[in-house]
Amino acid sequence: TAGWSDIDVRAVDTVRVLAADAVQKTGNGHPGTAMSLAPLAYLLYQHVMRVDPNDPEWIGRDRFVLSCGHSSLTQYIQLYYSGYGLELDDLKKLRTWGSKVPGHPEYHHTDGVDITTGPLGSGIASAVGMAMAQRRQRGMLDPDAAPGTSPFDHHIWTVASDGDMMEGVSGESASLAGTQELGNLIAFYDQNQISIEDDTDVSFAEDVAARYEAYGWHVQTVDWRLGGSSKGDGDYVEDVDALLAAIEAAKAVTDRPSFIALKTILAWPAPNKMGTGKAHGSALGDEEVAATKKLLGFDPEQTFEVSDEVISHVRKAKERGAQAHAEWQKGFDSWRSANPDGAKLLDRLVAHELPAGFDAAFPTFDTDAKGIASRAASGKVLTALADVMPELWGGSADLAESNNTTMDGQPSFIPANRQTEAWKGNPYGRTLHFGIRENAMGMALNGIALEGLTRPYGGTFLTFSDYMRPAVRLAALQRIPVTFVWTHDSIGLGEDGPTHQPIEHLAALRAIPDLAVVRPGDANETAAAWKAILTRRGPAALALSRQALPTLDRSEYASADGVDRGGYTLADSEKDTPDVILIATGSEVSVAVAARKTLKEKGVDARVVSLPCREWFFDQDQSYRDQVLPPNVKARVSIEAATTFGWHDIVGDNGVAIGIDHYGESADGALLMEKFGFTSEHVVQAAQDVLNSL
Amino acid sequence: TAGWSDIDVRAVDTVRVLAADAVQKTGNGHPGTAMSLAPLAYLLYQHVMRVDPNDPEWIGRDRFVLSCGHSSLTQYIQLYYSGYGLELDDLKKLRTWGSKVPGHPEYHHTDGVDITTGPLGSGIASAVGMAMAQRRQRGMLDPDAAPGTSPFDHHIWTVASDGDMMEGVSGESASLAGTQELGNLIAFYDQNQISIEDDTDVSFAEDVAARYEAYGWHVQTVDWRLGGSSKGDGDYVEDVDALLAAIEAAKAVTDRPSFIALKTILAWPAPNKMGTGKAHGSALGDEEVAATKKLLGFDPEQTFEVSDEVISHVRKAKERGAQAHAEWQKGFDSWRSANPDGAKLLDRLVAHELPAGFDAAFPTFDTDAKGIASRAASGKVLTALADVMPELWGGSADLAESNNTTMDGQPSFIPANRQTEAWKGNPYGRTLHFGIRENAMGMALNGIALEGLTRPYGGTFLTFSDYMRPAVRLAALQRIPVTFVWTHDSIGLGEDGPTHQPIEHLAALRAIPDLAVVRPGDANETAAAWKAILTRRGPAALALSRQALPTLDRSEYASADGVDRGGYTLADSEKDTPDVILIATGSEVSVAVAARKTLKEKGVDARVVSLPCREWFFDQDQSYRDQVLPPNVKARVSIEAATTFGWHDIVGDNGVAIGIDHYGESADGALLMEKFGFTSEHVVQAAQDVLNSL
Incomplete structure (x- = not known):
């Protein structure tokens, strides 16, 4: 069992109060799920996951993916509790300019956040990728270790909402995860049956657990509602031990991903708003926050009330994390000494270096x-x-x-x-x-x-x-x-x-x-x-x-190394200043090269610029860009077998963009290219027209 | 039972031969599914669906959605058979320039094609919409008719492939259809377990039928492989009567959508290529086509062999269609006379007219x-x-x-x-x-x-x-x-x-x-x-x-009717020719209006153009566009709280586009607008800079 004492229960209730307060203070946000998922999040961060708040980047850590990113407080409050660097003052700045706690969890932004989530379905779908990567990484570095004994073994934990389940991408990913038998992946489905349009009955009648069984997952249901409705009109027992038992069972199943449907009441125990769409994405209001505090034995006059006892209790996560890390380190060190080649590879990968050769x-x-x-x-x-x-x-x-x-x-x-x-x-x-x-x-x-x-x-x-x-x-x-x-x-x-x-x-x-x-x-x-x-x-x-x-003959034309700069002069004019510049990408580059030859026969001296990557080209300094596309050469023709939308900044007011601004047809590709004007003749004509217009 | 005679069997085998020949002639395409689904498609068009080849637009028709659009021949050959206007010569032009039979079925292009398909998952997902619309239309026009008795009752039939089932959008739609209890929707899942990467085992392990049960569908399986594999290494019996029985059962279930998994062998009976990825999307090759023809009792030396007996037999679909239409017409006519208001509404809707008022x-x-x-x-x-x-x-x-x-x-x-x-x-x-x-x-x-x-x-x-x-x-x-x-x-x-x-x-x-x-x-x-x-x-x-x-005060500024032209002069300059033009959309229009006032105080005479819709604006004739954006006014500033990509053609070489070319932040919206430069001060400054640069 989880063996929770009163102080754990108080800490979990403190999460609920903090969530309500943080949203109330900012005036907007998502309090409901952070309140009702407090026990799950607390259990994971304080008891279940192998993480080390002292080293958020530890490669041996379990990964946590909050697929219901709107409930970012679910994660932020646990990061605060565990000691990842967030403090109470940060929580007070929820969703405000410059704070560490933006509306949705953002990678690169908050220590302990492994992934940016918010768009529904994306989190659980990326968790599947993490689980695949974990297996591949193990296979590269420590393939022969017995299951569960490698420093490269870890779990991926993800928490998903009704909305995540509705999005098709989660279904695609779940099918993939089932096929791949990802035993290292454990997903929680917070089945509160409330979304922004309130009761999901209007749009979501399916049996989600049965669906995940059909995908080949190991499926369990933990019903804190005891068979009752999601409205908060019946009994509700947050049986953390039952949840932990399901988690242990899920960990024991290593040949399939695990799905734990946890039937909750959104925003429990907010007396008037639990189980409603309003509690999903709006502040509860002062009265409801006060009523909730009273109910949980907090002072309704105070905000952001965290007792010293609670914070010192939950911060023990740092010690436990350090201990887990140290234990892992032993295994890792012995792996290192036994696998010098693997260690060398790992060091290179961690350093983000390219390989020799x-x-x-x-x-x-x-x-x-x-x-x-x-x-x-x-x-x-x-x-x-x-x-x-x-x-x-x-x-x-x-x-x-x-x-x-x-x-x-x-x-x-x-x-x-x-x-x-x-x-x-x-x-x-x-x-x-x-x-x-x-x-x-x-x-x-x-x-x-x-x-x-x-x-x-x-x-x-x-x-x-x-x-x-x-x-x-x-x-x-x-x-x-x-x-x-x-x-x-x-x-x-x-x-x-x-x-x-x-x-x-x-x-x-x-x-x-x-x-x-x-x-x-x-x-x-x-x-x-x-x-x-x-x-x-x-x-x-x-x-x-x-x-x-x-x-192309690179002895005649410039080296393809120019690609690295996004755009480069592939075939230059004879004169210092070309009469016209032909700019092309991809399959149209050779069309431009051919047009240049014809133009030369007609006495027009054209440069061909290959522009494979706008973004890299615009990253170059102005002098390089001006060298490739001299500002004084206004005669420009671009050619790309795609919409001309977005080409005007390259060709300028006097130039012409050759493209296709309508849908294609079903026919031979070469014929289509001809029919729709991707020919050197057309480029030549366009170049001459541009020159005549100047 | 379907009561098929030898001529029906011959007609179905002719479909297979035509599919193989058509792809072979063009050199590319998708023969496999058209071959193995020939009995299903024939059954639907010749026996099951209420359609009238004489009137492809008949509003009383059942709708057919080929979700596996790559197998367009599945539909084209039936349209040819039934007499929708396609002839053998059309089939010979498969996937060629100007033909009536493009690579994928295209709406507006081929009579009898109710929808463009090809992108996987899209067909079955739109079929769900059709089924919803059928119910709504009946509700608008004939709500009180007993089930199945209204001229506005019809079925939506869709045929989906493994690929359709993998795409998340089909799952989303199936969940929606289950919730909506769309009894008028019947989907076939051609479970051949082959996709382009060959055997779907590598990526698709789930139990699709169980998944559809979880969505709340009525699910049946018809196994022509008799429990055998999809490779064509076992017995195969195209039990059309079993399929028809499933269809009848599906029609009888009116409170849920129906799903019929039909286990087939792709490209059956091509002796060497059936059940392989190659038969999915490539021509079978002359030898394999010849071997298939021999096996089916066709002359391997002939191509596009359709006996007169077959074509006259299948063209009876026109008579049956006319008869079904006539029968429907009786009910429709009595509905008309009993519902003058409804008839008036229907006439308007069919004529695509806007209502009075x-x-x-x-x-x-x-x-x-x-x-x-x-x-x-x-x-x-x-x-x-x-x-x-x-x-x-x-x-x-x-x-x-x-x-x-x-x-x-x-x-x-x-x-x-x-x-x-x-x-x-x-x-x-x-x-x-x-x-x-x-x-x-x-x-x-x-x-x-x-x-x-x-x-x-x-x-x-x-x-x-x-x-x-x-x-x-x-x-x-x-x-x-x-x-x-x-x-x-x-x-x-x-x-x-x-x-x-x-x-x-x-x-x-x-x-x-x-x-x-x-x-x-x-x-x-x-x-x-x-x-x-x-x-x-x-x-x-x-x-x-x-x-x-x-x-905005429309007595001071131009009428919002200008929206209809995509862009219009909202607030004009005092001079005939403005010093500068400020072009804005949406929330930035009022920012531009404010900037104009400040500029006026600074002695700069600005015009504000509201440009709500580029597409409509570019549809206007040149003289109108030049009136709104006079070519000789090079001082232009656009403002839109979005990427500047694509704005250069409006502002021109001398203008400036104010936008945001990076991701946003989590903070108060008004503050973000200010921080990221969507202020009249910024517009004023930009306008002055542009004027100074000219």
């Missing part, structure tokens, strides 16, 4: 007029990196062969019993199979990156980046090193037609702050793009062609 | 310096329209009160037993509760619009438009009258912080072709925006503020 590992591609698709070049780069960079791994949302995301010869990351004729592998494998679940893939990639030791990538068609935008945004917001591999990046994909042909996607992705969108123009630019992405360690996306692109 | 119904808002949030104004507009426009209905993804999407006093659209304290309603109600399922909401809205008689809208926070982009794109691609209501449209929402504050979303949405993104600047612009959207009948999105916006 990194630069040399990249293939170079010979000049080839026919060339290869940039997706194919990307596949060759990945295969070439496989041995040098064991931390690099990834897969596809069921398009492995199309996305070229498989490193040749690498085993799949799957339970042994799930191997197929096409895919051999093991639980420590490297090739990920996400199924047709793009958003879950993105969220898993985020979780993998957040675990900290590996570098994940994942592929789908560019048009289906739409399905995973919530994940992409969270990768960018958290500035984590996830690489999205999006192939079939234009109408050039051909016959699948408008549903599969991206038009607006490049622009829509470029609009996301802190995401680098890279569209390389040939095989060597593709290699350079991977190099720049892996060197930078930020969120990045590759847009790659389905169709073959000529591999 | 439409213009007069819109509220006008008095000048008010404090003003109201545009989301609140939107709510008032909806309430004002409720009585005039019964076809208008909608709801929210669990943010009703925040999105102001509820028309006051209108009942919820829910089964009677799902009413709550907060929401009263009935199965014919009007207020939709989507739960926290944005993508399912979007797909349902699409389905509702495609049903044809009503005008749906749905709300969430603008930042969560990311979750529903796949649906938004399909609305735009299909050019259907869906209105997205996205509130909390900037950092001005405040404390919820960066996960909830849109930055890139306006740009990302503007990049979508054929979607009108409308961000009104005050309450009267909000009313004008709704009017313009409803008049236009296209896909549109409203971006609305959380915070109050001043209601």
